[in-house]
Amino acid sequence: MRATTIHGPRDIRVEEVPDPRIEQPTDAVVRVTAGCICGSDLWRYRGENDINAGDTIGHEAIGFVEEVGADVQRFRPGDFVIIPFCHCDNTCPNCAAGVQSACVNGGGTVSGQGELVRVNQADGSLVRTDQPSESVMPSVLSLTDVMPTGWHAAVSAGVRPGMTVVVVGDGAVGLCGVIAAQQQGAERIVMMSRHADRQQLGQEFGATDIVPERDEAGIEAVLDLTKGIGADATLECVGTDQSMRMAFGLARAGSTVGFVGVPHGVTLPVGRMFGKNIGLRGGVAPVRRYVPDLLTRVLAGEINPGRVFDLDLPLDDVAEGYRAMDERRAIKVIVRP
């Protein structure tokens, strides 16, 4: 099949690679109709994560089941499915506790920017839906990772109706965090952003306040908005030490920072966490847990997270998609095999 591969920093190619096959009787193979590029793919693209030259890349995809293993009961070839990027049996003790991203039998999508994807634990992982219309498709695609990840930030931060919520990060995950905070009843949603296009989209998603300042100035701006008390819940959607320190600086005593940005070089401020009773929860989103609920909201038109996609490219142009995201010319990019 043809798939996106990475050979070094900023070296993205489309190549012929071996087709994924059924390896275990619980596997399925899905023919991808659309995939996309994740902010976390940029860590390898920028050389900040290790690269195995020639590896496929991309973990978000939707499409039609092509083949299933002998033990797969709930899916048949031809079913249209959403593939949560973390695969899971959805029955193990961790799945039962709502942490499908730590399934003891889990796996993950590895060639989402390609023609075919192997899914292990197909019965537990996949979510079937009718093939969406072109207008709804991006929102359905967003359910493979970015929207559930923003949702997980809000759940982890303990967002409750009436709260003042601060979202750190204006990338696709942060924007989905704004949607999540709005849906979970936040009264005031402060988005930390210095990019006009993202500010605008965030406001359409429900952000009530925009703070362009960063670091101490950003903290001061949030304290000014909250009578000196700080945010009731904070969504950390970046993963750098700088963003994490700002998150803890503006979080109120007794609140929780929900973090979903993969940590890079983060040293947690344990003294402040202890002194102010500011908790930290989150991590790799248990996507499968949230998809049914979020799909219902998408199909009912209550949320439209697909709007985070502002560039739509054929697979052959995937390298341009990486460049556009790297240079912040695009928020998030659809890739069509």
Next chain:
Amino acid sequence: MRATTIHGPRDIRVEEVPDPRIEQPTDAVVRVTAGCICGSDLWRYRGENDINAGDTIGHEAIGFVEEVGADVQRFRPGDFVIIPFCHCDNTCPNCAAGVQSACVNGGGTVSGQGELVRVNQADGSLVRTDQPSESVMPSVLSLTDVMPTGWHAAVSAGVRPGMTVVVVGDGAVGLCGVIAAQQQGAERIVMMSRHADRQQLGQEFGATDIVPERDEAGIEAVLDLTKGIGADATLECVGTDQSMRMAFGLARAGSTVGFVGVPHGVTLPVGRMFGKNIGLRGGVAPVRRYVPDLLTRVLAGEINPGRVFDLDLPLDDVAEGYRAMDERRAIKVIVRP
């Protein structure tokens, strides 16, 4: 008045110091009937925290109100009171959110191992009760810090009925954490301890399993007890990097570590926290929040946290109390002015 002072590492004295006085109209002065020595006092005793030579020491005390400021409405001289070590107005936004330890008008007890204590925000801070009998007094004294701190660890870790709870630390706080886990409905309580006397007391408090191993061996032992999944809730009652790493190593995916040991040299394992969705909550206990409930349990005989005191000394012998705790000859020491 006579009070305990610290002049350097292992240099504890009893000296004449100025009487605490009413400084603000919201203050009260309390004549101490009993104070005690905290594990956290040992940080200064051992020279691991800064020392201002001649400072008074001790933050846990009960006694009779001696004098109140003009604005104090709810207490009069002669009232017997429990003094939560963190003072609070119990009305500010942080107090209203249950974080009385971060009261915007807060303060703290500074001469609890002495004859008199100044309490700021007396109306918000103090809890009145009848003077307890000698048999109940230690449990009432424990409500100034150690019992509510163990309780806070369990609340922060999200203990729920039926859970398997691991308590890291077999000091007085850890032992109170065992009581808290038992009262909050834990089905299985694993106490990490290698001291026979503490193991015994922990079992009387409700510990169902004892794990004497530490570090990787301790983690393995807990995994063996939990079918490889780990603890549903973990109470970190020490505050060292070693104990924190063990806590995160044995905590199950999706669970929370409740931490109440003042962190010393701790680097939080953010990668594991993210990858396994293991949260961290806790900090300085909001003692005032928990005292009324815990006092009810003490007076009803449901809990007997006073048993953590295994040495009872007159103020003149306070230095021996520090030595006994430092050398682990005593778990916790009462000091009587």
